[in-house]
Amino acid sequence: MKLMHLNFEVDNLIGGIPPSMGNVSSITILSLAENNLVGSVPEVLGRLRSLSFFVIGLNNLSGLIPPSLFNKSSMNAFSLSFNKFKGSIPRLNMPNLQILYLAGNEFFGQIPASLSNASQLQALDFGENNFVGQLPVCFGNFPNLQRLRLTKNNLGSNSSNDLGFIKFLTNCSNLETISLSVNNFGGVLPDSVANLSTQLTQLYLGGNQIARTIPETLGNLNNLISLGLGENLFTGTIPASIGKLQKLQMLHLYSNRLSGRIPSSLGNLTQLFQLGMFENELEGSIPPNIGDCKNLQMMDISHNKLSGDIPSQVIGLSSFSLLLNLSQNSLTGILPVEVGKLKNINILDIFDNYLTGGIPKIIGGCLSLGFLYLQGNHFQGIIPSSLLALRGLQYLDLSRNNLSGHIPKDLQRLPFLKYLNLSSNNLEGEAPKGGVFQNTSAISLNGNSKLCGGVSELQLPACPVKVPKQRKLHDFKLKFTISLVARCSLLFAVIIALYWRRKTQKTKPLSPVSSIKFLPKVSYQTLHQPTSGFSLSNQIGSGGFGSVYKGIIDQEENNVVAIKVLNLQEKGASKSFVAECNALRNIRHRNLVKILTCCSSTDYNGNDFKALVFENMSNGSLEEWLHKENQSRSLNLLQRLNIAVDVASALCYLHDHCEPQIIHCDIKPSNVLLDDEMVARVGDFGLARLISTTMDSSQIQSSTVGLKGTIGYAAPEYASGVEPSRQGDVYSYGVLLLQMFTGRRPIDEMFKEDLNLHNFVKMTIPKRVMEIVDYTLLATLKDRAPATSQNVVNYISGYNNEIEAVEENIDNENLSKMNTYVWKCILPTLKIGLACSEESPRNRMSMEEVHMKLHHIKDACTGVDICQERPGRS
Structure with missing residues (x-):
């Protein structure tokens, strides 16, 4: 048997490419991509006459490429991207070539006209090299070309005819992506741009010297999804015709010289999720109908000449999740209370305007805020205490x-909180001494002459000693104290009397379900005391059948427990209690929440009382980390994969390895809890069904009637009365997996009619996977977190689409790593989520298969060193 395929992708290979490979003449496919290979490409590889697929990208190879490799008529795919190769491109003779990737090297010289011999080209990437000169006319001879990427070269000379080649590209009728960013192109953007392929979805011309006006004819490219014209010299107004681009999702016009008003037609771009128009000379008011862009996640219109009030329709757009930047304009009026609708916003930047009034208290509802910049306005009044609700706040x-x-x-x-600037206000009183106030390099309180105290390094004056109270007030307090003591004594006597009366009465005995290991003498009183009477201050969660409280039952052990108190007024709550006890009494698994005991008794009023006592999970629920207190910023890729594996492991155990087997029926992020080592544990078995190995499907034990999960997570077949099944749990798990990696809930307001989370992901992968990945996840893959809103704009601009490299802080190494993470880790995980959430139960994967595949993905990802391993995990 002859060796034909040799694939060593992502195998951590070191050393050089062995010259002996050139002796295996039967090889047709040779892939060594994404390793740690060094040295040059052996010239003997040119002897491989049948070689059709040669991929050695993402290594540390260098030197010259043997010319013979550019003259193989058998070659279909040729990729050398992101190495350190040098030299010019020799004459090509590759009539069957379809893919040619040379990006991220040190090639120089002109792009050879002999490229026209590769008339079957579908994808061409020469980005991040040192090519010079105008594009040859042959670029109009590629009828099958879909992707053209020439980013970061020097193909222009800042002259008037630099973009003349665009008329050649109009012959490429299948073009979907054109990226010509950062090439020193000058001149004007010709009207012929409107004659480009009707299939064009992405057009990037950023980082050049293109001048004059943006052609009105751009509105004819009605399939555009991404349009990048930032960092040029465009003048005049923004064409209203851009509002015709109904499919547009990303629009970058920043760092130009555009003037006039923002056209109201932008409100027609209902699919838009990125809008960058900062650093221009735009004027007038912000069009209120931008609020119609219900998918907008990031908008930066800072550093312009905009005026008027902030429209409530815009500031209240709940879809904002990454950034809203209105800074350095001339905006007036108050900050509308609709700002409280920004539940998921990470950065809110409105500094250097003319806003007045107070900072609205409702800003405390922006629970995901990490960066809040309101400096340089005319805000009055006090600093609202509601800011304390912003538990993830880092910069204020x-x-x-x-x-x-x-x-x-x-x-x-x-x-x-690691940066706080309150300088140049009229604040008074004692400065705090804890938290961020201990680090004088992280705070600024200058220009507040009435402040005192604080840490000594601040050198604030000492606070005055409090003057003693007046005698009259002292006498009043004394009388009040005496009265209070008397009343308390009377109350105490009444309580003692009631206690002994109750002591003599019969109470219902504790009736725990057998086989559970109980804490000794757990009663209603035992649970009532450590929760301060089940007070709201000790409540850590609530659900359909009750609330969960934290408390310490055993003071000597000092172990915090979670106490789930059933609301027995809720229909089905008693059955839920029985079901949860039955489900949990015999199961033991590291990824299931451990039950300690349960209580079935009466309260002090003689009412039935039922509660379950669990181990407390110190890191809360997955729901909180994904969507609430800004903690999702610290959930990196490996942590999410670990959580996915943990939940899959728990479901494998429940479905196949415990007796009786259990269907959970309510898998969702709020039922996935995280312990102090971030190990995920599945909880809340209130809807669980038990399946004995001797039962048929008609004998499934139900905990509650008519309840089969939560909207958005429940399998679609449950709506037609189908009994709970393992496949139903698989569906819920698939939705959870998609939510973890896209950051979108299945009940997001964008999902209407036939669009749901499954279809949303399915229609965007693999080509547009970058557009749907949770930005907070992408941010954890960056070497350092952005500290300013402008850095975030630049950062997202690069990683939203890897082919628009207009940001200086995104280098080739980080870009190639990002591609590796997405294609090797995130994309296959999303595919598993899709396979689990198929509409038909028979098409869904089993949890055993899911568990196995996720382990393989995790192993592959740790091989590319995606992030720090969490403590206690293998």
């Missing part, structure tokens, strides 16, 4: 306003 700048009153002391309790 309220300087250069007219704020007064005291600094809220609890600001020092914000756990992630």
Whole structure:
């Protein structure tokens, strides 16, 4: 048997390419991509006469490429991307070539006209090299060309005829992507751009010197999804015709010289999720109908000449999740209370405007805020205490306003706050000493002459000693104290009397379900005391059948437990209690929440009382990490994969390895809890069904009637009365997996009619996978987190689409790593999520197969060093 295919992709190979490979003449496919190979390409590889697929990208290879490799008529795919190769491109003779990738090397010289011999080309990538000169006329001879990427070369000379070659490209009727960013192109963008392929979805011309106006004819490219014209010299107004691009999702016009008003027609771009128009000379008011762009996640229109009030329709657009930047304009009026609708926003930047009034208290509803910049306005009043609800806040700048009153002391309790600027206001009173206030290099309180105290390094004056209270007030307090003591004594006597009366009465005995290991003498009183009477201050969650409280039952052990108290007024709650006890009494698995005991008794009023006591999960639920207190910023890729594997492991155990087997029936992020080592544990078995190996499907034990999960996660067949099944759990797991990696809930308001989370992911992968991945996940793959809104814009601009390299801070190495993470880790995980959430139960994967495949993905991802391993995990 002859060796024909040799594939060593992502195998951590080191050393050089063995010259002996050139002796295996039967090889047709040779792939060594994404390893750590060094040295040059052996010239003897040119002897491989049948070689059709040669891929050695993403290594550390260098030197010259043997000319013979450019003259193989058998070659279909030729990729050398992201190495350190040098030299010019020799004459090509590859009539069957379909893919040619040379990006990320040090090639120089002109692009040879002999490229026309490769008339079957479908994808061409010469980006990030040192090519010079105009494109040859042959670029009009590629009828099958779909992707053309020439980013970051020097193909222009900042002259008037630099873009003349566009008329040749109009012959390429199948073009989908054109990227010509950062090439020193000058001149004007010709009207012939409107004659480009009707299939064109992505057009990038950013980072050049293109001048004059943006052609109105751009509106004819009605399949455009991404349009990047940032960092040029465009003048004039933004064409209203851009509003015709109904499929547009990304529009970058930043860093030009555009003037006039923002056209209201942009409100027609209902699919838009990125809008960047900062650093122009735009004027007038912000069109309110931008609020019709219900998918907008990031908008930056800073550093312009915009004026008027902030439209409530825009500031209240709940889809904003990454950035809203209105800074350095001339906006007036108040900050609308609709700002509280920005539940998922990470960065809100409105500094250097003319806003007045107070900072609205409702801003505390922006629970995902990490960066809040309101400096340089005319805000008055006090600093709202509602800011304390922003538990993920990292940067807060309220300087250069007219704020007064005291600094809220609890600001020092914000756990992630690392920069605080309150300078140049009218604040007074004692400065806090804890938290961020201990680090004088991280705070600024200058220009507040009435402040005192604080840490010594601040050199603030000492706070005055409090004057003793007046005698009259002292006498009043004394009388009040005496009265209070008397009343308390009477109340205490009544309580003692009631206690002994109850002691003599019969109470219902504890009735725990057998086989559960109980804590000794757990009663209603035992659970009532550590939760302060089940007070709201100790409540850590709530659900359909009750609430969960934290408390310490055994003071000596000092172990915190979670106490789930059933609301027995809710229909089905009692059955839920029985089901959960039955489900949990015999199961033991590291990825299931451990039950400690249960209580079935009466409360102090003689009412039935039922509760379950679990181990407390210190890191809360997956729901909180994904969507609430900004903690999703610290859930990196490996942590998400670990959680996915943990939940899959738990379901494998429930479905196939415990007796009786169990169907959970309610898999969702709020039922996935995380312990102090970030190990995921599945909880809440209130809807669980038990399946004995001796039962048929008609004998499935149901915990509650008519309840089979949560909307968005419940399998579609349940709506027609189908009994719960393992496939139903698989469906819920698939939805959870898609949610973890896209950051979108299945009940997101964008999902209407036939569009759901499954279809949303399915129609965008693999080609547009970057557009759907949770930005907070992509941010964890970057070497350092962005500290300013502008860095975030640049960062997302690069990683939203790897072929628009207009940001200086995105280098080739990080770009290639990002591609590796997405294609090797995230994409296959999303495919598993799709396979699990198929509409037909028979088409879904089993949890055993899911568990196995996710383990393989995790192993592959750790091989590319995606992030730090969490403690206690293998």
